[in-house]
Amino acid sequence: MANSSTSLPHTDLRIRRTRRLLTQALVDMTAERPLETITIRMLTDRAQVGYATFYRHYASIEDLLRGIVDDLYINLAELLPSLAGAQPERAATLVFHQVREHPGHYRLLLHADRSLGLLDKVVEMGTQALLAAYEARPDSRVPLDVTVDHCIRSFLNLIAWWLSHDMPYAPERMGQIFLDLVLHPMEAMALRPRISLD
Amino acid sequence: MANSSTSLPHTDLRIRRTRRLLTQALVDMTAERPLETITIRMLTDRAQVGYATFYRHYASIEDLLRGIVDDLYINLAELLPSLAGAQPERAATLVFHQVREHPGHYRLLLHADRSLGLLDKVVEMGTQALLAAYEARPDSRVPLDVTVDHCIRSFLNLIAWWLSHDMPYAPERMGQIFLDLVLHPMEAMALRPRISLD
DNA sequence: ATCTTATGATACTCTATAAATCATAAAGTT
DNA sequence: AACTTTATGATTTATAGAGTATCATAAGAT
Numbered sequence: 270m271a272n273s274s275t276s277l278p279h280t281d282l283r284i285r286r287t288r289r290l291l292t293q294a295l296v297d298m299t300a301e302r303p304l305e306t307i308t309i310r311m312l313t314d315r316a317q318v319g320y321a322t323f324y325r326h327y328a329s330i331e332d333l334l335r336g337i338v339d340d341l342y343i344n345l346a347e348l349l350p351s352l353a354g355a356q357p358e359r360a361a362t363l364v365f366h367q368v369r370e371h372p373g374h375y376r377l378l379l380h381a382d383r384s385l386g387l388l389d390k391v392v393e394m395g396t397q398a399l400l401a402a403y404e405a406r407p408d409s410r411v412p413l414d415v416t417v418d419h420c421i422r423s424f425l426n427l428i429a430w431w432l433s434h435d436m437p438y439a440p441e442r443m444g445q446i447f448l449d450l451v452l453h454p455m456e457a458m459a460l461r462p463r464i465s466l467d
Numbered sequence: 468m469a470n471s472s473t474s475l476p477h478t479d480l481r482i483r484r485t486r487r488l489l490t491q492a493l494v495d496m497t498a499e500r501p502l503e504t505i506t507i508r509m510l511t512d513r514a515q516v517g518y519a520t521f522y523r524h525y526a527s528i529e530d531l532l533r534g535i536v537d538d539l540y541i542n543l544a545e546l547l548p549s550l551a552g553a554q555p556e557r558a559a560t561l562v563f564h565q566v567r568e569h570p571g572h573y574r575l576l577l578h579a580d581r582s583l584g585l586l587d588k589v590v591e592m593g594t595q596a597l598l599a600a601y602e603a604r605p606d607s608r609v610p611l612d613v614t615v616d617h618c619i620r621s622f623l624n625l626i627a628w629w630l631s632h633d634m635p636y637a638p639e640r641m642g643q644i645f646l647d648l649v650l651h652p653m654e655a656m657a658l659r660p661r662i663s664l665d
Numbered sequence: 666a667t668c669t670t671a672t673g674a675t676a677c678t679c680t681a682t683a684a685a686t687c688a689t690a691a692a693g694t695t
Numbered sequence: 696a697a698c699t700t701t702a703t704g705a706t707t708t709a710t711a712g713a714g715t716a717t718c719a720t721a722a723g724a725t
Contacts, residue, residue, distance in 0.1 A: 282723060283671050303582035305503075308712065319673040324714065383578060384501035411644050412636070418628050419621060419648050426620045430613060438610070446609050450617050454652030481692060481702050506681065517704040522683065 288326055290316035292337055295330070296373035304330075304380065331385055338378045338387050341371070345391065349398040357452055361424070362444030368428055369436060379429045388425065395421035403460040411459040423451045486524055488514035490535055493528070494571035502528075502578060529583055536576045536585050539569070543589065547596040555650055559622070560642030566626055567634060577627045586623065593619035601658035609657040621649045 279285055294316035298307050307330065313320045327333040344367055351360040368375045381387045396417050405413040427447055431438070438446075456462075477483055492514035496505050505528065511518045525531040542565055549558040566573045579585045594615050603611040625645055629636070636644075654660075 280724080281671075287671080303580075305580065305582060309714090310712075321674080321715085322672060325671075329713085380581060382501075382503065382580060384503060411647050414632075415625070415628060415644055416648065419624060422624045423617060423621055426617060426624075427613070430616050434612075446613055449609050449656045450614065450652065454648065454655075457652075458647045479692065479702075485702080507683090508681075519684085519705080520703060523702075527682090 284326070287316075287318055287322060288336075290318055291323065291326065291333060295333055295337065296377060299377055299380065300373060304334075304382070331382075334377060334381055334385065335387070337374060338381070341374055341378055342390065342394070346394060349394055350401065358444060358448060361447045361452070362440050364424075365428070365431070365440035365443045368432065369440060372432055372436070375428065376432055379425065379432065391425065392418065392421050395424070399460075402463060403456075404463050406459060406461050409459045413459065416455055416459040420451055420455050423447075427451075482524070485514075485516055485520060486534075488516055489521065489524065489531060493531055493535065494575060497575055497578065498571060502532075502580070532575060532579055532583065533585070535572060536579070539572055539576055540588065540592070544592060547592055548599070556642060556646060559645045559650070560638050562622075563626070563629070563638035563641045566630065567638060570630055570634070573626060574630055577623065577630065589623065590616065590619050593622070597658075600661060601654075602661050604657060604659050607657045611657065614653055614657040618649055618653050621645075625649075 279288075291312060294312050295307070298311065298315060309323050309330065310320060312330070312333075313323050327336065345364070348360055348363055348367070351357075351363075378387055378391070383389075399417050399420060409416075424447055427443060427450075431443055489510060492510050493505070496509065496513060507521050507528065508518060510528070511521050525534065543562070546558055546561055546565070549555075549561075576585055576589070581587075597615050597618060607614075622645060625641060625648075629641055
């Protein structure tokens with residue numbers, strides 16, 4: 270108990286209700302104030318559940334956060350191979366669509382403290398996807414690892430900028446911006462697509 | 468009292484000694500463990516000063532952090548105009564040299580929590596410098612504000628990557644990488660230098 | 666209808682923050 | 696060198712929040 274990684278589909282309505290309420294409370298509150306200032310008591314008050322109940326599901330606020338963001342990993346894991354693969358134009362746009370559908374959750378991911386390593390996991394996933402689709406140009410002045418890190422973090426930066434400015438452009442436009450500012454320059458300078466064997 | 472913004476050059480040796488010890492202790496400890504896990508007691512023990520003494524100089528660890536990073540702003544403020552100006556090649560390299568001379572301090576700046584707004588201040592400084600030197604291309608598909616944010620945060624990301632990988636390349640090489648991956652693509656896609664009037 | 670268990674309320678321990686006090690020592694001043 | 700000022704160290708106190716334990720109840724599962 271008190272472990273969100275026990276994520277087998279729980280049947281008990283009470284459990285699902287409590288977790289849903291606490292999740293929603295955290296998403297709501299992080300839109301209003303910094304994460305570090307949020308106490309367990311605030312969360313349980315907002316979610317209308319008992320204080321001790323929190324600890325029956327999560328070991329800490331960070332644990333709750335982890336559980337929430339884990340859901341995003343699943344979505345991203347499906348998109349990233351195509352993002353780095355044959356049609357990056359479409360895939361980048363798809364991610365921005367995902368963000369627009371769950372802005373609170375992505376805000377959580379992007380604003381989470383570095384020490385939780387939530388972003389690092391995304392970077393790791395993106396790295397694997399990129400390396401599967403691209404290889405270093407033999408003549409490149411830019412090392413492969415720097416380039417990959419730059420590409421993924423710039424993508425995340427674009428999402429963060431878009432969210433913090435209330436998503437002023439369409440997902441398609443943001444996808445195009447990513448291609449113009451990051452991906453195409455990267456292809457020109459450092460990486461080339463691997464030869465696909467299909 | 469208890470305010471680091473009282474940064475007029477203090478003459479009292481005891482004051483300067485205490486602040487130096489506490490500063491060094493924080494820099495040292497953040498290299499070993501996440502900032503949030505560091506307590507006042509740990510800091511004062513490491514710095515070999517009394518516990519209450521901390522509060523005679525700083526209101527909180529965040530306040531101490533702010534004081535440390537303020538010094539970096541001064542250095543950066545001198546470099547940024549030239550970074551965005553006539554010779555970005557040299558200036559980018561200069562910043563990497565600065566980082567190599569004070570890795571602990573820059574680590575502090577880059578790893579500090581978002582809620583402190585320390586990085587935001589750097590982004591703001593960089594934005595002003597960039598806008599002073601560049602203007603939007605009339606035909607650009609990429610909006611000006613996104614571009615500027617991307618440029619500056621990518622620069623900071625490069626520094627962060629370099630630090631976290633123990634600075635494997637020379638500052639000159641990192642400056643070149645910044646030009647290849649970020650600045651030149653940006654100039655090609657979105658911005659052009661303002662006409663200088665000298 | 667019965668069994669099972671998640672919940673709410675409460676009390677308690679522990680840790681860390683933050684402020685206050687006072688004798689001492691170390692700095693600055695003449 | 697003698698004097699004055701004040702920063703420091705040690706200690707105490709109050710407060711807030713994390714995290715654990717207990718028990719009667721209510722709500723869901725079967």
